[in-house]
Each structure stands twice: as structure tokens, then as C-alpha cells.
Amino acid sequence: MFTLNDLAIPIIAAPMAGGASTPNLAVAVSDAGGLGFLAGGYKTPTVLAEQIVDVQQRTNNPFGVNLFVPQLPLIDRAAVEAYRDALARENPSAVFAEIDETDDDWFSEKVAVVIARQVPVVSFTFGLPPVDAVERMHTAGSFLIATVTSVPEARQAVDRGVDALCVQGPEAGGHRGTFTTRDEPGTLALGELLIAIREVVTLPLIVAGGIHSGGQIASLLAAGAEAVQLGTALLRTDESGAQQAHQDALVDPRFTETVITWAFSGRPARGLRNGFITAHDATVPHEYPQVHHLTKTVRADAARRGDPHGLALWAGTGFREAGTGSAATVLGALWADTHAAVVS
């Protein structure tokens, strides 16, 4: 079975659902000595299986697949309807889908796919996989990683029998992996959260959130992390599939800060503050994935127009440092800076 010690470079490409994590990016990072990742979230099981085969045909190195854990049932349908009505008033020509209470992101089917393809590493976000799924994936030889954002979540993940934790700090771009949408996400900075979890957990820890320099990587590894996971730092690389408007916004002086918002999906996520967040953050119901499906229409329309104010511009606090060029170059430079920071 895979272990984090197998990596030549202890840097993991964060899984980024919505298009950024391409098979090309996963192959490039795994070939460069890090751990490349495919994002299973939102994709159909068929597309996920195709991407896994594509990666397996192009690299012999280990790689990972990330899955979204199904959510608790919808509580406040009326609030979601009110949000839909508000969006419809602003977008009179838009057609909104019916509110779906059954979407589980094809979780069981995707577990079957990673088992059939014997994926070396499988990570989870938004909660924990059920015990029987853990057992079946272990039997298939997968190394399992749970995303956690607090000490209580870390303890639950250990009890569930996973092999490592991805400790996600509040600096992280994209969705927080909190186990429920209603939890206020923790505010303990990544370095402190790592120390707090390290004190109570002996499993290997991966850290994620706002990491963009060798100095940060060196100090997180020295504080007990086995590896770092980077998302935003890879968004502008050649192999990234992030939309051009998203990539451009990361260096656009009109976007000056990131905020945690529920506005796009009903789940806390960090992104560049834009017009949609400013207009809707105060009224959005905390219902995921129903809000995610509602805003699809608005986001697709903004994508057609190349309008960054209607897109979910997910980004961590280190967004201004996101480098360009090949993923291998970005990874190599960060790792060289890490060594330099250790020596200095």
C-alpha cells in the first residue's frame, strides 16, 4: 500500500472539483515526484472512471482521487425556494432546476469505481466515508485520507479507520471540508490547528490552506506535517483546467481579498470577493448541495460572458503568489525554496 514516505517531494496537488484538476495536472504532479489528484466531485462515475484510466495509462507513479461524502437531508426547503426566487428576479431569463433532495454525488457508484480501478490513494471531504466503504477500499489496497477542519473531526476520522488526515486550515481556497454545512468553520490558523491535532492524533498529517512558499512548507513540515497540499498555487499552471476568467482574477488588481462565503453553494468556501458574494452572502441558506445546483445557471451564464463577478472564484489567502509555467516547474521551485529555508 502507498505511504506518504514514497513521495520524492512531499507536495500533494489538491483535488479541485469544477474543472481545475485535469488528468494532465495529476500526471504532471505525480511524474514530478509529488502526488497528483483527480477531483471526483460533481463528475459522473463514468467520467471519473475515464479520467482514472487516462492517468493510469500515462504514469506509473501513485495518484489520488477525491470524493465528496453525501450530506445530511435538506432542512429548510422554504429558504432555498426564497433564494431561488431572489435569483430568478435578478435573472429573469434564467431557468432554474427543481430543488433536488436526492443528490449524493453518486457516492456509492464512485466508491465502486475507485475499488475496481485499485486507485492508490482516495481522499474524502465534507465528512467521513461509512465503515463498510472504508473496509472495502482497504481490501482493494487504497490508502485513505479524511479531510478535517477541527480537533473533534480529527478524532472522529481516526475512529473511522482512515490512514492519514488532511488538516485544512481557514486559509484554504475552495470549500471547507467541515462535516456539516451548518457548522461554523473553525478559525484557528493552519499552523496552530496542526499543532492542536498533532497533540491528539498519531496518524500522518497532511496540511492544506494558503501555502505558497518554501518557508511555509519548511515550517509546517518541521511542526509535524508529513506533506503539504496545495490548490491555489497550481491554479495558473499550464496543466490547470481552471477557467481563464478565474485564472486572470487571481492577478487582477480589482480583486483584493478572499472571503469565506456560503453564497454559491450553501457550504462555506473561500474565494475572491466579487459582486455575487457581496449581493448574496447575507441571505443565502446554508443548504448544500441544493444552493450549489441553484447557482449553476448564474455561474454558467457568467462563464459564457467571461464575467468574473458571477463566477465562484475559489482561492486561498496566498492567491497573489500563484505561479505560472508547468506544474513541474512550480513544484520544483517550491521544493528548492523549502530546502533553502531549511538551510538558512
Ligand SMILES: Cc1cc2nc3c(=O)[nH]c(=O)nc-3n(C[C@H](O)[C@H](O)[C@H](O)COP(=O)(O)O)c2cc1C
Ligand atoms: C478551485 C478549488 C477547488 C477545490 N475543490 C476541492 C475538492 O473538490 N475536494 C477537496 O477535498 N478540496 C477541494 N478544494 C480545497 C483543497 O483541497 C485545499 O484544501 C485548498 O486548495 C488548500 O488551500 P489553497 O488553495 O490555499 O492551497 C478546492 C480548492 C480550490 C481552490
